Structures are given as C-alpha cells and as structure tokens.
Amino acid sequence: MNLTTVERITSAVLYEGYILYPYRASAVKNRQRFNFGALFPEAYSREQRGTEPWSTQTECLLRARTEGTVRVRVRFLHLLAREVGKPIPGAERSKSGEPCYQLVDSLEVNGRLFQTWQEAIEREVDLGDINLDDLLADGRRTFQFGFPSGRTVESLFGSDGSLAGVIIRTQGLVAGAVEVAAQRAGALLYKLSVRIKNLSAAAVEELSDRDAALMRSLVSAHTVLTSSGGDFVSLLDPPEEARAAAAACENVGTWPVLVGEEGERDCMLSSPIILYDYPQIAPESAGDLFDGTEIDEILTLRILTLTDDEKRQMRGVDERARQILERSENIAPEDFMRLHGAVRSLRRTEGERLRSQQVGDQH
Numbered sequence: 001m002n003l004t005t006v007e008r009i010t011s012a013v014l015y016e017g018y019i020l021y022p023y024r025a026s027a028v029k030n031r032q033r034f035n036f037g038a039l040f041p042e043a044y045s046r047e048q049r050g051t052e053p054w055s056t057q058t059e060c061l062l063r064a065r066t067e068g069t070v071r072v073r074v075r076f077l078h079l080l081a082r083e084v085g086k087p088i089p090g091a092e093r094s095k096s097g098e099p100c101y102q103l104v105d106s107l108e109v110n111g112r113l114f115q116t117w118q119e120a121i122e123r124e125v126d127l128g129d130i131n132l133d134d135l136l137a138d139g140r141r142t143f144q145f146g147f148p149s150g151r152t153v154e155s156l157f158g159s160d161g162s163l164a165g166v167i168i169r170t171q172g173l174v175a176g177a178v179e180v181a182a183q184r185a186g187a188l189l190y191k192l193s194v195r196i197k198n199l200s201a202a203a204v205e206e207l208s209d210r211d212a213a214l215m216r217s218l219v220s221a222h223t224v225l226t227s228s229g230g231d232f233v234s235l236l237d238p239p240e241e242a243r244a245a246a247a248a249c250e251n252v253g254t255w256p257v258l259v260g261e262e263g264e265r266d267c268m269l270s271s272p273i274i275l276y277d278y279p280q281i282a283p284e285s286a287g288d289l290f291d292g293t294e295i296d297e298i299l300t301l302r303i304l305t306l307t308d309d310e311k312r313q314m315r316g317v318d319e320r321a322r323q324i325l326e327r328s329e330n331i332a333p334e335d336f337m338r339l340h341g342a343v344r345s346l347r348r349t350e351g352e353r354l355r356s357q358q359v360g361d362q363h
Contacts, residue, residue, distance in 0.1 A: 006224070006259050006267055008281045011288075013037075013271050014075055014122065014220050015320075018290040021302055023314045023321045025115050032210070033118065037076070037253075037272025039176075039218040041202035052213070058194040058223050058270035059249035060256045061185060061242060062132075064230030069129040071226045074178055074196055077120040077219040078147055078171065082318075084114050085166040098153050101166050106316070109156045109164045113316030118211075119169070120219065123147055125178060129228065132190055135182040144199075146175035172215035174200045185245040189233075194223050194270070223254070223270040231265035234258055234277050284338045287327050288320070297339035303328040 017036050020029050038052070045054035062070065085101030093099055106115040125145045135141060150171045158164035177197045185191040200216035207213070225232070233239070235256055238246035249256075256270040258277040269275070273292070282296070289299050303325060306314065315322045 005261060005280070006269075009259050009279055010075065010222070010224055010269060012281060012292060013222055013269065013273060013275075014077065015288060015290050016220065016273055016292055018077075018120065018220075019317065019321055020291055021289075021294070021299055022306060022310060023303070023317060023324060024310060025117055025317050026313065034077075034079075034214060034217075034219045037220045037222060038214065039076075039196060039198040039221050040213050041198055041200045041206075041216050043202040044207050044213040044216075045198075047207040052210070053253050055195060055197045056221060056253040056272070057196075057251060058192075058225075058254050058256055059251055060192050060225065060235060060268055060270070061233035061238070061245055061249065062190045062192055062227055062230045063188055063233060064132055064190060064227060065188065068132045068227060068229035070132060070135075070182075070192060070230065071129050071228075072127040072178065072180055072194055073224045073226075074125040074127075074194075074221065075224065076123050076221040078123045078174055079215050079217070079219060080119040080121055081170045081215060082117045082119050083168045083170070084116055085168060087163050087165065099155070099163055099166060107156075107165045110159055113312055114156065114165065114167060115313075115316050117318055118214070119318055121171075123174075123218075125176075127178060127180065130180065132182055132230070135180065136184070136190070140179055140181040143178045143180070144175070145178070146173065149173040170215075172200070174198070174216055174218060176200065176218060185248075186242065189242065189245060190230075191245060191249065192225065194225070196221055196223065220272065222272055225256075225268045225270070227266050232258060232268045233265075236277055286331065286335060286339075287323070289324060290320075295339075297336075300328045300331065300336065300339065 024030065039056060040052045040054050042054040045052050083103055084107045086104045086107055088100045088102055091100035106113060127143050152169045154167040155163060156165040156167065176199050179195040181193040182190050198218050202213060202216055233242050233246065235246050235249060254270045254272060255274050256268050257275045257279065258265060259269045259279065260267050262278050285296050289296060311325055314325050
C-alpha cells in the first residue's frame with residue numbers, strides 16, 4: 001500500500017468543499033457549508049424528515065484467507081465555531097474573568113481582519129485490526145466514540161496594548177457509533193458492512209438551525225478500510241464470479257472505491273463523493289484548493305484577479321485560506337505553466353487501430 005497516495009486522496013475528500021472560490025466568508029456559496037458527507041444528530045435529521053442524514057452505510061467485498069484481518073478507520077471534521085467580540089467600553093469583566101464584549105461579524109486589529117467563521121479539527125476513530133473469522137462469529141461489533149465540547153477566549157490587543165477585541169472559539173460535543181459486520185459471500189469471499197451513526201444529543205433550539213446542528217455533526221465523514229491477508233474487490237468492475245455479490249452490496253450516502261497505486265487491492269475508501277477506482281491527485285497540483293471539480297490553473301488565475309480588499313478578506317478567513325492566497329501569489333512561472341495541462345497517455349481508439357492496419361495491408 002502506498003500510504004502517501006492514500007493519505008493525499010483521503011485528505012482531499014475530507015476537505016472537499018471546505019471553502020470555495022472566491023474564498024471569502026461573505027460569498028454566497030460559503031454561507032451554507034459542508035454539503036458533502038455531513039452526518040447530523042439523529043433528532044435533527046428526523047426533524048428535517050431525513051433530508052439531512054444521521055447515518056451512512058458501506059458494504060464491500062473482500063477476498064481473504066481465514067487468518068485475514070481488516071482495519072477500519074472513520075475520519076471526519078469536528079467543527080469549531082469562531083466568533084469575534086468587540087469590547088464594551090467601561091464595562092467590568094464578567095464573574096469568570098472574561099472581558100465584556102458584543103459579538104460582531106468582523107473586527108480589524110493592527111491592520112489584520114478577524115471574522116466570524118466555522119473552523120474544523122480533524123478526527124479519527126481507529127478500530128484497529130479485526131480478525132475476519134472472529135467478526136463472522138460475532139455477527140456484528142459496535143464501537144462507541146465521543147469527542148468533548150470546549151470553549152476558549154483569546155484576547156486581541158491594539159498597538160497601544162489596550163484590549164481591542166476577543167476571539168471566542170466554541171466546540172460542541174459529538175458522539176457516535178461504528179457498527180462493523182461480516183458475512184460469507186462465496187469461497188473465501190466476505191461481505192463487509194460498516195455503518196456510522198451520529199448519536200450526538202441535540203437541544204430543541206438546535207433542531208431547526210442547520211449551523212447549530214453542524215456543531216454536533218460528523219462532517220465529511222468517510223471510511224478507510226485496509227486489509228492484511230486479503231484483497232478488496234472492485235464494485236465498479238468486479239470479476240464475473242463476484243458480480244452478483246457486488247450488485248447485492250447496499251451503500252447509503254457513500255461510494256467505496258479502491259485506492260493506492262493501480263493494481264493494489266489492500267485499501268478501499270468509502271467516500272461521500274463519487275469517485276472511480278484509484279483516484280489520483282494531479283502531480284502538478286501545488287496544494288489544496290478544496291474544490292476537486294475545478295481546475296487548479298483556473299482557480300489560481302481567479303485568485304490573482306481578486307482586488308486588494310477581497311484578498312484581505314480571504315486572508316482573514318482562516319489559516320487554510322491564507323495559505324491558498326500566499327501560494328497563488330508566490331507561484332513560480334514554471335510551476336504555473338505546469339498547471340496548463342498534461343498528457344497522461346496516448347491510446348489509439350479501436351477505429352484508429354483498424355484504419356492503421358488497413359493502410360498497412362494496402363502497402
């Protein structure tokens with residue numbers, strides 16, 4: 001398994017749509033975020049009549065010997081609400097010692113712009129190696145997980161040393177479960193099932209507020225399965241003897257594909273976005289742009305045409321947006337030219353091959 005290739009693909013899936021061009025918090029397309037792979041609290045999902053999912057199911061096939069094992073990792077983003085506060089002149093500190101402030105959309109301190117935004121922290125639930133025959137005997141295993149809530153207040157000081165603002169970061173508690181099961185699907189063929197559930201509690205006031213519910217959601221949730229002593233079967237192009245078993249796999253809100261180098265079969269990514277087997281990040285790409293449907297060259301050109309004020313807003317969104325801006329502004333001419341395009345292979349069509357053969361026969 002090529003771990004570097006797998007990590008690049010899974011990270012791209014994790015952050016797909018995190019922030020989109022023009023990379024400003026005020027942009028319409030960035031006001032409703034995290035549309036891929038968000039698993040909401042069950043109570044919120046039911047309140048929304050299932051339009052926002054609370055669980056996902058992956059089913060795939062694995063050929064393995066009796067001593068074979070499978071490792072299941074669930075990855076997602078845990079959101080962190082960042083709010084900006086402006087000090088209230090003359091007000092005393094609260095009982096907790098925090099300065100008194102009023103929330104604002106944005107605040108400039110020492111020439112730097114601070115904005116209200118939803119940041120994210122990467123989370124991973126690693127179930128470790130599971131023996132397939134043990135799993136088969138158990139029928140189903142359930143693994144519970146949880147990540148705590150938290151709150152911090154950061155003071156911002158002006159050039160004269162006075163308090164100029166505060167940044168409040170709040171994170172809600174998220175909890176869930178991963179259910180793993182296996183059943184025989186043929187000679188040395190296993191059908192694996194992985195279901196992710198969001199079991200986070202949701203307050204009544206959160207049931208109609210998507211942003212509030214997102215704070216208790218598993219965002220960009222996906223599953224990475226690896227095997228020792230086994231080979232995963234492509235669900236897109238299964239061998240003839242496994243076609244019926246592949247067709248019987250039921251995937252809900254997810255899309256399992258083989259990942260790694262072409263021909264490797266020891267790793268499968270169950271993605272919330274549709275991919276083909278062995279997806280690749282173009283080697284010409286200099287870094288994440290969080291939009292796999294766009295072309296790096298076009299996005300880079302668009303970023304370079306932003307006004308100074310638009311770049312200032314982009315820089316103030318968060319560290320990831322700032323890195324995109326700096327990378328675009330500092331790209332070397334030769335690196336930019338490489339973004340223009342590349343020929344990966346030259347393969348003749350069947351018609352071209354026949355025409356070439358006919359010409360050869362005539363001579």
